[in-house]
Amino acid sequence: MLGQMQNRPLALPHVFHRAEQMFGHKTLTGIGVGGAVTTGTYADWAQRVRRTAAALDELGVSPDARVGTFCWNTPTHLELYFAVPCTGRVLHTLNIRLFPEQLVYIVNHADDEVVFVERALLGQLWPLVDQMPNVRKFVVIDDGSDTEIPDDARIVDHAQLLASVEPFAGDFVVEDENRAAAMCYTSGTTGNPKGVVYSHRSTVLHSIAVLIADVAGLIERDVLLPIVPMFHANAWGTPYAAVFCGASMVMPGPNMVPKAIAGMLRDHDVTVTAGVPTIWMGVLPELERDQVPHLRMVLCGGSAVPRSLSEGWREKIGLPITQAWGMTETSPIATTGMLRSVHDGLSDDELADVRATQGQATPLVELRLADPDTGEIQPWDGEASGELQAAGPWIAASYYLNEDGGKQFTADGWLRTGDVAIIDPNGFVRLVDRTKDLVKSGGEWISSVDMENQIMGMPEVAEAAVIAVPDEKWSERPMACVVIRSGSELTAQQVKDYLATKVAKWQIPDDVVFIDEVPKTSTGKFSKKTLREKFAAEKG
Amino acid sequence: MLGQMQNRPLALPHVFHRAEQMFGHKTLTGIGVGGAVTTGTYADWAQRVRRTAAALDELGVSPDARVGTFCWNTPTHLELYFAVPCTGRVLHTLNIRLFPEQLVYIVNHADDEVVFVERALLGQLWPLVDQMPNVRKFVVIDDGSDTEIPDDARIVDHAQLLASVEPFAGDFVVEDENRAAAMCYTSGTTGNPKGVVYSHRSTVLHSIAVLIADVAGLIERDVLLPIVPMFHANAWGTPYAAVFCGASMVMPGPNMVPKAIAGMLRDHDVTVTAGVPTIWMGVLPELERDQVPHLRMVLCGGSAVPRSLSEGWREKIGLPITQAWGMTETSPIATTGMLRSVHDGLSDDELADVRATQGQATPLVELRLADPDTGEIQPWDGEASGELQAAGPWIAASYYLNEDGGKQFTADGWLRTGDVAIIDPNGFVRLVDRTKDLVKSGGEWISSVDMENQIMGMPEVAEAAVIAVPDEKWSERPMACVVIRSGSELTAQQVKDYLATKVAKWQIPDDVVFIDEVPKTSTGKFSKKTLREKFAAEKG
Known part of the structure; x- marks a missing residue:
């Protein structure tokens, strides 16, 4: 029997x-170039x-076209966030930090018809456009910059385009x-990058999740x-x-330096902000406690938040950082780390440990x-680890055009996140590694991240990466690649001796090598793949 | 193009x-008989x-059967709230306050296979069971009462039933x-009563709405x-x-007297409570401010909350009442009356006016x-009134077996609530009447409720109901039916003179009649239908 709803x-x-009808008086502040x-x-x-919606028709953009955006966080970008999907088209946000070949790849792979680009970013995009033959128009948004605009039939001026149409008038x-x-x-x-395609349903449900009091609790009164x-x-x-709850917004535009961000928090009575750990590390020295009395939540994700960072905010600003975890494939919020009643009565030190987790689903x-080997489901006992898998209405079922052949998904349709985690009996998730970075020695798993954190606890160490190297007897053994802090001295034996006080004996790496720098990916993460290739080549 | 979620x-x-996995330690308190x-x-x-789920199978209840409950708010009722729908069956909550013939009607109309009934309520149900031939079993829940249990093959003991099965072990x-x-x-x-059939989708979405910070913001820490x-x-x-957010609950059982409710608020650190205005009128004298320091929200609906009641709570307890509006057909929450930033800076008096509205969708x-005549959509200008119509994923599309032939729904599928309302530019809804109680005089609408409230403002008046009576010239005219407070005296002319200072001259009723009591429906609302019939008969 069916419901009758x-x-x-x-x-x-x-x-x-809803926002147009109920929150017309709320504000959108944009911080532009300079x-x-x-x-x-x-x-x-x-x-x-409504004007942008009409403009898409005016440009002849097809009814379910992909429409690219190459923009910072701006009020104009927020117009596209709604005009594109509300007219049935698909918003394709282009990551301005991708390598050129990746950018060309994704524009062509998604088959973008039109790309909206901020003038200051045009210099980055234009050299590539001849490799994007299916993009008919590049709509250039005036951001106050003076980047030269090529004399090309593919260029459309955003302001002129919007002025040339009547706003769409219906629902x-x-x-x-x-x-x-x-x-x-x-x-x-x-x-290659893989495309995640969000639906209206997933986007609306995910938005509601952000409004749930126990998740992030965004409200109309927030900025x-x-x-x-x-x-x-x-x-x-x-x-x-x-937009769903009618909160006012401050859009930082290209102003990504800590001093500018601190200024925005101060000057616009911001109550909720969100960013990656690096940002909040940079902003902390620029802020004083009494400058941000309205601030109630600093949401942080993208990579694990160091305990010291959250504690630094708590001590200096009076507000610890709230962790969230997710990935492009999870829309992205899957967990947030608000404390629960079970944590009442814990000491500051214990609370900091809880805040260092990724929180609850x-x-x-x-x-x-x-x-990771057998696929057997592990208990939530705060001890067993395993690959974190996710299901839900805003979790990807597959990649666009099924690019990976489904490898990232289990037979029963769950997403394999590639993260290794431990979950406690209250559902608090603690990430311990990436599956591909785990070391399997003699049938036992060793977390590379845990060991790196131990080694980086030595005052002489600037950076450390632990990778698996093939081993005839143990199948794999850990190798530590260590960057010595400038001015310090350190031997492999000293590292091993130090680790002997911290980890089980069988986990101590056979090899400790010293390198100048840990190689990084385009988004600044440790590229252990590069290290593995390097040492495989040297051994081979 | 479809999303790939x-x-x-x-x-x-x-x-x-989710609750079983993450909130197993949270508590459910039941207040039983006595x-x-x-x-x-x-x-x-x-x-x-899980045991109840297995018991339903044990009883041979069919896979999508309707399962009736005849229960107060108890932990056992909450077991049925999940065991019935989680096994694919349909929970049919029977209103214990219905007239016997209505109860028989709905059990038969829904075709309930089994009814779970609390022992103390059995005396009310048992005399009717022979008129419910399709109910195979009545499962009697021990509530500590000593109601006699008939020796009948249809009776099943709830405790024995649950003890006789193994808990369902799967997902x-x-x-x-x-x-x-x-x-x-x-x-x-x-x-006849009409059935509203909730789906899993509507129930889950409605539950999430209650968790949204700007709606009611229920959280894990709440009681x-x-x-x-x-x-x-x-x-x-x-x-x-x-259950969705893991809040602890106190279930009041049959203890519905104000003193008992005040005791529960006090003794169990309740943070959020919900009930109709009559309840909160009764409880207020029983409570002192410092007795309920944890209480953060008193949700109130079912009928409009008198301004004086909310102000009474604000003045005595320090917490005004939060209005919600809805009806069985809307799951029921459709609006809640939390203040928004637009109300910042208003005086206490103005804030009380806002709290006297039904709030925002x-x-x-x-x-x-x-x-109500033309169906033309009216603006949200705080002045225009019209029938309130509702749409959304937890709003009914039709009644079970289409009992009303669709009269309650518009051609484009919206619910006609039967309420007349005004909406201000911020979306705050103010109910002014029921459509069927409006008086249409000379092409202009008169709100019967507004006029009743005016008349009830006279110290000599205990109750007043205003109804429409047919009129040759004006089509309809208002008639006021007034109950004089015992010991007072009042003439029709005095009522008219008083109204002349409050409403437009053409709205003043031609007839003011004095009655002993305003007739009431089974749920305690004014039955103006009875009055209309009475006076139509007298005139006719």
């Missing part, structure tokens, strides 16, 4: 119309969304909630400053959530741990 | 498994849900989120005391929401006003 789609037009501040209302914004309609709303490519460390870029995983979905997200 | 259903098994307190954990509860699975989860009949004032009965509109969905609910 209305078949209303979970789709972005509802979010748009720090210029402009402030408009949601009502202005909504009219521009936006998306009937099928499973229709694609947006896509984003992973900046994977191996192979959101999204530092995490809108060109990657939809700025963790925070812009959609803010949000409603509608399911997590499990699977043994 | 996992097709995970929005279904109650997720809510159950005030006996029992406390268990979610883990205990989850085991009993509950509901694949189709549109599958029926629960049903509830409206206690309509006209005609919920639902006074609103679980036998009507799922206690406003609060028990499902509490929740995310995913859409509202509109339609002219």
